[in-house]
Amino acid sequence: MExxxxxxxxxxxxxxxxxxxxxxxxTFFDKDAVKRxxxxxxxxxxxxxxxxxxxxxxxxxxxxxxxxxxLVIRVARPKMTTAQMQKALLSAIRKEFEHNMSQQIYVSxxxxxxxxxxxxxxxxxxxxxxxxxxxxxxxxxxxxxxxKMYASIDDSPTEMAINMLKDEVHEELL
Numbered sequence: 001m002e003x004x005x006x007x008x009x010x011x012x013x014x015x016x017x018x019x020x021x022x023x024x025x026x027t028f029f030d031k032d033a034v035k036r037x038x039x040x041x042x043x044x045x046x047x048x049x050x051x052x053x054x055x056x057x058x059x060x061x062x063x064x065x066x067x068x069x070x071l072v073i074r075v076a077r078p079k080m081t082t083a084q085m086q087k088a089l090l091s092a093i094r095k096e097f098e099h100n101m102s103q104q105i106y107v108s109x110x111x112x113x114x115x116x117x118x119x120x121x122x123x124x125x126x127x128x129x130x131x132x133x134x135x136x137x138x139x140x141x142x143x144x145x146x147x148k149m150y151a152s153i154d155d156s157p158t159e160m161a162i163n164m165l166k167d168e169v170h171e172e173l174l
Contacts, residue, residue, distance in 0.1 A: 049172070055106035056169045059115055062100045063158045063165075066093050066122050068150040072143045085139035086130040089146075093123060111164045118157035125149055 064070060075088045097119055104112045129146045150156065 052106045052172065053169065055103040056165050056172075058100050058103050059107060059111075059165050060162055062096055062103075063115065063118055063162050065096050066119060067156075067158045068122060068125060068146050071122070072146055076139060076143055080139035081135065082130055082133045082137050082139055082142040083135040085142050086126060086135075089126050090123060093119060093126075107165065108168060111161070111168050114157070114161040114164045118161040121157040 065074070071089060071092060072085075075092050076085065077088075080088070104115075107115070126146060129142060129149055132145060133142045
């Protein structure tokens with residue numbers, strides 16, 4: 001029995017040291033893992049933030065470009081008919097949207113829906129104005145109808161989407 005106590009005198013302190021070292025090393029590695037995750041997240045944030053800001057810029061530029069007042073001026077050509085103008089306007093919106101569609105990954109789902117709603121409302125406005133016009137009439141009359149209809153809207157969907165994008169950027173930066 002005394003032999004067991006002698007053995008226990010040597011083994012028990014060794015076991016205690018082993019267990020305490022295990023917990024100390026485990027704590028060290030856990031803290032190191034947390035630190036590495038933080039550094040990785042911080043470095044990713046440093047890389048992604050400029051890309052996200054660029055995406056917000058592109059979305060705002062897209063909304064400004066499809067705004068009827070700037071769109072009509074950019075697309076209008078001399079001697080266009082209403083039908084030609086309508087087709088050119090819709091084509092320009094579609095091209096702009098397709099060019100910027102990949103930016104949705106960087107904005108919230110709610111903001112992306114607002115951007116799509118703004119695009120759809122501009123398309124609806126263009127089509128509504130065209131239905132009020134003879135398709136062979138001059139495009140300048142059609143253009144003025146579009147601009148008047150757009151000006152009469154109190155809360156334009158493009159401005160609402162731009163404001164949502166700006167708000168989201170401000171939240172991102174804070």
